[in-house]
Amino acid sequence: MALLDEDRLFPTDPRSRDLARALYDGVRDLPILSPHGHTDPRWFAEDQPFPDPAQLFVTPDHYVFRMLCSQGVALSDLGVPRVDGGPTETDGRTIWRLFARHYSLLRGTPSRLWLDHSFQHVFGIDRRLSEATADWYYDHIADCLARPDFRPRALFERFNIEAIATTEAATDDLRWHRMIADSGWRGRVITAYRPDGVIDPEMAGFADNVALLGQQTGFDTTTWTGYLDAHRARRAFFIAHGATSSDHGHPTARTEDLPQAEAAALFAKALRGQCTPDEADAFRGHMLTEMARMSLEDGLVMQIHPGSRRNHSDDVLAMFGRDKGFDIPGRTDYVAALRPLLNAVGMDPRLTVILFTLDETAYARELAPLAGVWPCLRLGPAWWFHDSPEGMRRFREMTTETAGFYNTVGFNDDTRAFCSIPARHDVARRVDCSYLATLVATGRLAEDEAPEVARDLTHGLAKRAYKL
Numbered sequence: 001m002a003l004l005d006e007d008r009l010f011p012t013d014p015r016s017r018d019l020a021r022a023l024y025d026g027v028r029d030l031p032i033l034s035p036h037g038h039t040d041p042r043w044f045a046e047d048q049p050f051p052d053p054a055q056l057f058v059t060p061d062h063y064v065f066r067m068l069c070s071q072g073v074a075l076s077d078l079g080v081p082r083v084d085g086g087p088t089e090t091d092g093r094t095i096w097r098l099f100a101r102h103y104s105l106l107r108g109t110p111s112r113l114w115l116d117h118s119f120q121h122v123f124g125i126d127r128r129l130s131e132a133t134a135d136w137y138y139d140h141i142a143d144c145l146a147r148p149d150f151r152p153r154a155l156f157e158r159f160n161i162e163a164i165a166t167t168e169a170a171t172d173d174l175r176w177h178r179m180i181a182d183s184g185w186r187g188r189v190i191t192a193y194r195p196d197g198v199i200d201p202e203m204a205g206f207a208d209n210v211a212l213l214g215q216q217t218g219f220d221t222t223t224w225t226g227y228l229d230a231h232r233a234r235r236a237f238f239i240a241h242g243a244t245s246s247d248h249g250h251p252t253a254r255t256e257d258l259p260q261a262e263a264a265a266l267f268a269k270a271l272r273g274q275c276t277p278d279e280a281d282a283f284r285g286h287m288l289t290e291m292a293r294m295s296l297e298d299g300l301v302m303q304i305h306p307g308s309r310r311n312h313s314d315d316v317l318a319m320f321g322r323d324k325g326f327d328i329p330g331r332t333d334y335v336a337a338l339r340p341l342l343n344a345v346g347m348d349p350r351l352t353v354i355l356f357t358l359d360e361t362a363y364a365r366e367l368a369p370l371a372g373v374w375p376c377l378r379l380g381p382a383w384w385f386h387d388s389p390e391g392m393r394r395f396r397e398m399t400t401e402t403a404g405f406y407n408t409v410g411f412n413d414d415t416r417a418f419c420s421i422p423a424r425h426d427v428a429r430r431v432d433c434s435y436l437a438t439l440v441a442t443g444r445l446a447e448d449e450a451p452e453v454a455r456d457l458t459h460g461l462a463k464r465a466y467k468l
Contacts, residue, residue, distance in 0.1 A: 019437035031162035035466035041176035052092030066325030100134035117423035190242030201270035224264035254285035255341035305356035307332035329358035368402035410462035
């Protein structure tokens with residue numbers, strides 16, 4: 001018995017369902033563009049087998065382990081490594097059995113859709129995961145992973161990925177991207193410039209990171225001008241390794257356009273570790289405007305995704321480090337926050353700024369009106385906690401009436417879980433086709449226009465926005 005309903009996520013009324021199915025049939029096999037994500041470039045560089053099912057599906061996926069954590073399962077029992085090197089479970093089968101015993105916790109969630117899609121379409125499984133089937137699952141997936149056609153590059157090609165962007169810190173040496181380029185493999189794996197570690201004065205190791213930036217580029221990063229020149233040099237280095245975008249994950253969307261002398265003084269305070277929280281936020285905000293100006297010079301598309309209140313658990317941060325499921329959405333202002341950057345460079349046709357949000361209340365009130373008038377702005381897709389059928393639907397309903405389709409950038413999966421990439425894109429294609437079918441059925445979109453829009457939402461908008 002198949003794990004998935006073939007008509008999942010389509011409308012329930014017969015006419016709309018038929019329209020959605022026809023639209024989906026026209027886009028289901030289009031290549032995947034994944035321009036914003038966090039897969040490990042080392043996978044594609046070394047092309048080694050994935051170690052075991054637990055390390056493929058459980059240990060790296062915060063969508064999965066945060067749900068189990070919410071029901072009392074210890075992260076260490078799921079194999080999540082500790083920052084102090086302390087003991088965690090390392091036996092893949094033990095981790096998998098624990099995961100299977102709690103699989104019912106994912107009922108009704110997008111994670112369940114993604115996992116079942118991976119099990120059925122990647123590994124050919126037709127029985128449900130449970131405590132009773134855990135060992136069979138583990139053995140079957142482990143046997144598959146030992147085969148050459150389940151290595152990272154083979155799966156990349158099987159998933160029909162046209163291009164995928166990983167995301168590296170500004171100080172990363174990009175060794176894995178060099179190895180991929182030198183290997184002769186034709187898969188397109190590019191990087192994206194993530195400078196948070198050398199822009200955020202509140203991030204641990206900020207001054208050391210800035211010093212390393214100077215060592216890598218030969219510029220004196222104790223000076224304001226040397227610091228900016230070092231950014232330009234590292235951006236050029238990333239562009240040489242395929243980057244078409246920069247990526248900025250700030251706590252707020254605040255931007256500033258400070259006089260250069262004031263910015264230099266703020267930078268000096270940041271290096272000394274003397275910024276107040278407001279000064280740190282002002283410095284991050286000014287650096288967003290500086291990054292936008294650099295984009296006018298080098299062409300990198302700028303992505304801003306604010307609003308995550310990161311590392312909500314002090315104990316988890318101390319024991320397991322960052323990005324361990326305890327990042328929580330918060331209210332985010334965009335209209336006032338973005339005004340300094342937009343008034344400085346927002347009318348320049350060379351600039352593209354893609355905005356994300358974790359605050360859905362901003363869709364119709366702020367983001368869609370902003371993107372619906374400022375030439376540089378595009379709306380990124382429903383993201384992170386809202387990367388779900390309902391979240392994608394809400395995004396379309398609340399933004400299309402003001403921003404239209406063509407001020408959005410299609411879908412990106414933003415994932416570390418490699419096998420979920422085709423599953424996530426399949427969900428997005430089904431949801432978008434269902435939304436278009438509803439527009440056709442209610443007389444708001446001509447039936448002959450809908451297939452073109454579906455292709456743009458699936459492939460064309462991302463290709464153009466991210467310069468792929």
